Amino acid sequence: MLLYMERIRKKLWNIMQPLTHKPKVLGVPVSDLFIWRNSKDWKTFFELTDIGGLFVGCDDSVSRFVKFLVFDNDGTLLLEKQISLTCNKRQQIDLSKFLCNVGCEFGTFSVFHSYTHQVVSDLGSYVSDRGYISYCYVGAPLCAYVHGNHDAIAQLSNGELLPLGGISIRTREYRLQHALLSATLYETGIVNHSAKKQHILCRVISTSNGEVIKEWKVRLGSRGCHIFPCEVNQSQAGRMVIISHLVMARPLIFKIKNNKLDVFHG
Amino acid sequence: MSYYPILKAPGCEGWVTLCNFSPNNWEIRDVSSKFINVTWAEGGKWRSEYLGMLAPDEMRTITIEEVSGVIHSNALPLLSLGAASLPTSSESLPQIVSPQTHVPNWRATLGLSSAQSSTCYQGEIDPFPPSGSLLTFGPFIQFNEGVENYLILLNIEKSPIVRSSQVEILDADQVVLRGRAEVVNNDATIISLDNLGFGQNDLPVIVCRGMSAIPLYFSKTSDGSFLSLEHTHPPASYVIHGKRWEAQKVIKNLWFARTAQ
Numbered sequence: 001m002l003l004y005m006e007r008i009r010k011k012l013w014n015i016m017q018p019l020t021h022k023p024k025v026l027g028v029p030v031s032d033l034f035i036w037r038n039s040k041d042w043k044t045f046f047e048l049t050d051i052g053g054l055f056v057g058c059d060d061s062v063s064r065f066v067k068f069l070v071f072d073n074d075g076t077l078l079l080e081k082q083i084s085l086t087c088n089k090r091q092q093i094d095l096s097k098f099l100c101n102v103g104c105e106f107g108t109f110s111v112f113h114s115y116t117h118q119v120v121s122d123l124g125s126y127v128s129d130r131g132y133i134s135y136c137y138v139g140a141p142l143c144a145y146v147h148g149n150h151d152a153i154a155q156l157s158n159g160e161l162l163p164l165g166g167i168s169i170r171t172r173e174y175r176l177q178h179a180l181l182s183a184t185l186y187e188t189g190i191v192n193h194s195a196k197k198q199h200i201l202c203r204v205i206s207t208s209n210g211e212v213i214k215e216w217k218v219r220l221g222s223r224g225c226h227i228f229p230c231e232v233n234q235s236q237a238g239r240m241v242i243i244s245h246l247v248m249a250r251p252l253i254f255k256i257k258n259n260k261l262d263v264f265h266g
Numbered sequence: 267m268s269y270y271p272i273l274k275a276p277g278c279e280g281w282v283t284l285c286n287f288s289p290n291n292w293e294i295r296d297v298s299s300k301f302i303n304v305t306w307a308e309g310g311k312w313r314s315e316y317l318g319m320l321a322p323d324e325m326r327t328i329t330i331e332e333v334s335g336v337i338h339s340n341a342l343p344l345l346s347l348g349a350a351s352l353p354t355s356s357e358s359l360p361q362i363v364s365p366q367t368h369v370p371n372w373r374a375t376l377g378l379s380s381a382q383s384s385t386c387y388q389g390e391i392d393p394f395p396p397s398g399s400l401l402t403f404g405p406f407i408q409f410n411e412g413v414e415n416y417l418i419l420l421n422i423e424k425s426p427i428v429r430s431s432q433v434e435i436l437d438a439d440q441v442v443l444r445g446r447a448e449v450v451n452n453d454a455t456i457i458s459l460d461n462l463g464f465g466q467n468d469l470p471v472i473v474c475r476g477m478s479a480i481p482l483y484f485s486k487t488s489d490g491s492f493l494s495l496e497h498t499h500p501p502a503s504y505v506i507h508g509k510r511w512e513a514q515k516v517i518k519n520l521w522f523a524r525t526a527q
Contacts, residue, residue: 013292047405049405054403054504054517054521092405119516123508127504128503132406142413142486143494147498147499170292174290175289178375178388179325239285239287248290260491260492262494265387
């Protein structure tokens with residue numbers, strides 16, 4: 001009986017609340033909403049791969065390209081760039097080349113591939129770019145790499161954008177399984193990959209007594225993102241909880257200590 | 267529940283921060299105190315030792331130095347959080363009994379530290395089937411002067427019996443073999459990616475027909491001041507929805523055939 005009740009309880013958390021919605025039309029490309037940062041201290045690079053070419057090899061009869069769509073932190077489209085793909089080659093894209101004079105220092109971007117091979121559609125699947133980003137901080141000799149996080153958004157054939165992130169009926173907590181330590185700056189990036197505006201509450205809890213050390217609230221537009229800066233005191237080692245209606249509000253953590261950057265996903 | 271390996275890499279020491287709280291508030295309601303165990307392969311057996319308890323809501327960081335008094339070899343230490351201590355010796359990797367989550371998986375922070383810096387990711391590892399294989403594309407090599415690049419192949423299997431397989435590193439465009447190494451099960455195999463002739467625009471493809479592994483890419487400046495660590499996704503992650511694992515087979519079949527020539 002207890003097991004049955006537990007199953008019902010979990011069902012209520014899952015029913016009609018998928019992690020990622022499915023586009024109605026096969027063959028449309030899907031992308032993460034990656035976070036870009038661009039300022040005197042920050043540079044962002046994207047490792048572009050010809051995903052279609054990995055499935056079928058280099059077919060020169062098909063022109064393959066990607067569309068980079070760059071949004072500001074409110075989710076407003078700033079610019080669109082088309083880049084030709086080079087099959088089986090590494091193409092590192094320096095986002096700062098697109099981002100001169102955009103008026104903000106962080107936002108999101110998506111990478112939509114023009115080509116979906118029939119073999120992918122026949123499997124009921126969609127090509128999705130959740131590829132790899134690197135961030136370079138204060139001219140460091142080494143960039144910090146991190147993979148994509150969500151299958152966040154699709155672009156329909158008429159150009160319409162369809163955010164795919166699921167929305168929960170009840171608020172959910174994402175509890176970062178990482179210890180926040182003193183003498184370190186944590187900048188936590190949260191993306192709204194749902195179609196609706198979301199209220200996000202970011203809370204840092206003391207690991208010693210469970211008290212709330214710090215709390216931030218933000219209202220995020222669809223496709224938008226926010227970066228919460230957080231430092232904890234020597235006596236206040238903590239952990240982070242993100243409370244929202246997003247089914248999975250998995251954050252991107254920029255961890256800066258002694259001017260050195262580490263970046264990872266929750 | 268999964269295992270959490272203490273990583274190793276040149277010039278760095280590994281550590282793991284274990285967390286005894288659920289990563290969300292809806293898949294698991296109650297969290298109880300858990301047994302921390304360390305497990306490693308030695309002499310054709312899995313060995314385990316109890317390291318202590320972790321109370322609900324607590325975190326504990328365990329370094330390679332802490333377990334080196336328990337493990338008298340270079341074996342890969344696998345930490346776990348479970349409802350009981352594990353048998354001190356077993357023929358098969360002990361199954362960790364503990365509630366699981368999926369959105370996201372219950373993880374730990376897996377890190378590497380040098381004297382000047384540290385890097386980490388949220389991770390876990392489950393045993394791979396011995397019939398598994400590996401295909402990954404790794405555009406992570408960094409070319410600045412004084413930067414070293416490594417591939418770390420992380421594998422665990424249920425069997426403690428040592429076996430190895432060949433891993434090939436090729437240029438995806440020309441399908442030219444650039445390097446070959448031996449990968450060992452139940453270990454973190456470290457392979458240098460420098461001096462293999464890769465250029466800035468080359469896409470390395472890593473192929474192992476006889477063993478699965480999590481491919482980690484680790485870069486460091488030679489003085490250890492700056493570190494970077496990240497893993498690649500399996501090829502199934504190039505698509506979403508539908509029969510993703512069939513899509514992975516399509517990519518693997520194509521590339522295994524291409525690179526076999």
